[in-house]
Amino acid sequence: MVMYQVFLAAVVVGAINLGSVQAAVMTPSMQKLTWHYYKVYNTCENAENFVRHQVGIFYKNDKSIAPKLLCLLYSDCFVSGCDASILLEGPNSERMAPQNRGLGEFVIIEKIKIVLEQRCPGVVSCADILNLATRDAVHLSGAPSYPVFTGRRDGLTSDKQTVDLPSPSISWEEAMAYFKSRGLSVLDMATLLGSHSMGRTHCSYVIDRLYNFNKTGKPSPTINKSFLSEMAKQCPPRTRKGQTDPLVYLNPDSGSNHNFTSSFYSRILSNKSVLEVDQQLLYHDDTKQISEEFSESFEDFRKSFALSMSKMGKINVLTKNEGEIRRDCRRRN
Numbered sequence: 458m459v460m461y462q463v464f465l466a467a468v469v470v471g472a473i474n475l476g477s478v479q480a481a482v483m484t485p486s487m488q489k490l491t492w493h494y495y496k497v498y499n500t501c502e503n504a505e506n507f508v509r510h511q512v513g514i515f516y517k518n519d520k521s522i523a524p525k526l527l528c529l530l531y532s533d534c535f536v537s538g539c540d541a542s543i544l545l546e547g548p549n550s551e552r553m554a555p556q557n558r559g560l561g562e563f564v565i566i567e568k569i570k571i572v573l574e575q576r577c578p579g580v581v582s583c584a585d586i587l588n589l590a591t592r593d594a595v596h597l598s599g600a601p602s603y604p605v606f607t608g609r610r611d612g613l614t615s616d617k618q619t620v621d622l623p624s625p626s627i628s629w630e631e632a633m634a635y636f637k638s639r640g641l642s643v644l645d646m647a648t649l650l651g652s653h654s655m656g657r658t659h660c661s662y663v664i665d666r667l668y669n670f671n672k673t674g675k676p677s678p679t680i681n682k683s684f685l686s687e688m689a690k691q692c693p694p695r696t697r698k699g700q701t702d703p704l705v706y707l708n709p710d711s712g713s714n715h716n717f718t719s720s721f722y723s724r725i726l727s728n729k730s731v732l733e734v735d736q737q738l739l740y741h742d743d744t745k746q747i748s749e750e751f752s753e754s755f756e757d758f759r760k761s762f763a764l765s766m767s768k769m770g771k772i773n774v775l776t777k778n779e780g781e782i783r784r785d786c787r788r789r790n
Contacts, residue, residue, distance in 0.1 A: 538773020
């Protein structure tokens with residue numbers, strides 16, 4: 458999920474409040490979007506081709522855009538829904554929340570928006586661009602080109618106080634409650650966490666499981682001892698203020714190639730996950746079985762990823778007269 462941050466894109470700070478999670482359920486809006494919306498309604502027939510072409514140019518220069526865009530999309534959809542509210546600038550906007558530290562590739566969406574505004578002014582939403590660009594980038598990294606239904610409109614508000622992205626050290630039960638609150642299933646959770654097959658995260662999101670898991674003063678009991686030694690070299694204990702916070706690969710097998718692979722699940726089965734939330738997939742029957750299946754069959758993982766990403770992209774979307782079509786993704790019209 459990149460995740461230069463967390464939980465799908467990999468990660469985030471803060472503790473999850475199960476009570477509030479269960480009270481604020483968001484669900485994928487299956488019926489609201491349209492396959493090839495801009496072509497069907499003859500408003501910008503080549504919109505998806507324009508996005509794909511621009512993503513290809515960016516990807517050729519920097520393969521890390523795939524996990525970074527995944528993380529950006531996750532951070533958008535899982536907060537107020539897939540409405541591009543994460544793209545709005547402002548001192549109190551979502552992107553200023555501590556959980557969103559390290560988010561990147563805003564500039565890619567902005568540059569693609571400029572191209573589309575030149576060709577089809579005031580037509581293609583920033584929310585659709587973010588979903589399409591993410592799909593095209595991860596496809597170039599090895600993921601399937603899953604269906605992105607379009608017709609989203611852009612949100613009018615962005616408030617950092619609404620950002621409730623959970624810590625990557627939460628338990629399996631807490632993670633499941635969070636995904637369920639977004640209308641997603643146990644299969645969706647196990648699949649979407651597979652986005653961590655590429656990208657990086659900060660040591661500060663890993664340090665607790667290396668040295669002080671659940672405030673025990675000891676490493677997480679779920680981590681392989683040899684892998685613990687490897688990680689300790691990359692992420693030394695934080696003993697002083699102002700200490701650097703290095704980046705580590707979420708999947709060392711993929712590394713700087715940022716390849717979308719099923720080796721993420723093989724690492725789970727070997728107790729070599731970087732994030733605790735990923736490793737927890739091994740300690741519940743359903744997600745253990747899913748991890749075993751995906752580690753053996755890359756195609757099964759790819760098919761499930763296509764379905765879960767398409768489902769995630771429909772969470773609490775705005776359509777018809779809701780919201781607006783921003784002319785600039787960074788600010789309201």
